[in-house]
Amino acid sequence: xxxxxxxxTATAPQGRGRGGRERILVAAARLFAIQGINATGMEQVAEExxxxxxxxxxxxRTKGDLVIAHLQDLASSGATLESVLTxxxxxxxxxxxxxxxxxxxxxxxxxxxxxxxxxxxxxPVRGCPFIDAAAEFPDPRNAVHSYAREQKLRMVDLVTALVxxxxxxxxxxxxxxxxxxxxxxxxxxxxxxxxxxxRHARAAAEILLAHAAADTP
Numbered sequence: 001x002x003x004x005x006x007x008x009t010a011t012a013p014q015g016r017g018r019g020g021r022e023r024i025l026v027a028a029a030r031l032f033a034i035q036g037i038n039a040t041g042m043e044q045v046a047e048e049x050x051x052x053x054x055x056x057x058x059x060x061r062t063k064g065d066l067v068i069a070h071l072q073d074l075a076s077s078g079a080t081l082e083s084v085l086t087x088x089x090x091x092x093x094x095x096x097x098x099x100x101x102x103x104x105x106x107x108x109x110x111x112x113x114x115x116x117x118x119x120x121x122x123x124p125v126r127g128c129p130f131i132d133a134a135a136e137f138p139d140p141r142n143a144v145h146s147y148a149r150e151q152k153l154r155m156v157d158l159v160t161a162l163v164x165x166x167x168x169x170x171x172x173x174x175x176x177x178x179x180x181x182x183x184x185x186x187x188x189x190x191x192x193x194x195x196x197x198x199r200h201a202r203a204a205a206e207i208l209l210a211h212a213a214a215d216t217p
């Protein structure tokens with residue numbers, strides 16, 4: 001977010017001023033996580049930010065533009081499953097297994113959020129935001145769906161590179177198995193409301209990695 005305070009927002013000009021775009025993205029992330037993308041209107045985002053509708057449309061001409069910007073912001077924020085895969089300070093095997101842990105500093109906009117058996121007023125547990133977005137925009141020709149697909153392909157590419165570092169046979173096949181486990185666990189965590197559901201998939205991933213290591217010449 002920008003440096004504009006809540007008090008100054010009420011009197012600040014509602015143009016392309018500093019912080020307007022950031023406030024819109026923060027508001028959109030919160031609303032999309034709580035009630036879904038299609039259930040959230042542009043007017044509601046403007047009210048939540050708060051910015052005028054003129055400012056909102058100056059930054060994002062369409063809702064599709066806003067959704068893609070939201071997903072891009074998530075991808076660069078470190079609040080998704082994929083973020084652990086690019087950490088150079090963590091060994092390859094641990095980066096892969098990190099896919100199954102709730103991201104640190106979890107929020108409603110992250111892949112998973114809140115605690116297991118969380119109270120009713122806690123932030124909802126979310127699945128993968130890219131899968132969620134693709135489900136809400138099912139047409140594969142849609143720009144939002146296409147961007148979500150790109151991110152999921154990038155995820156398997158990152159895992160494949162890490163598996164190759166481990167020197168196992170058939171790294172591409174193993175990577176596909178691992179990302180399928182990760183995406184499935186994230187989706188079940190959301191449906192069941194269990195932020196730590198990934199522990200089940202992590203156990204399966206450890207077996208896959210151990211078997212692959214044993215088969216490595």
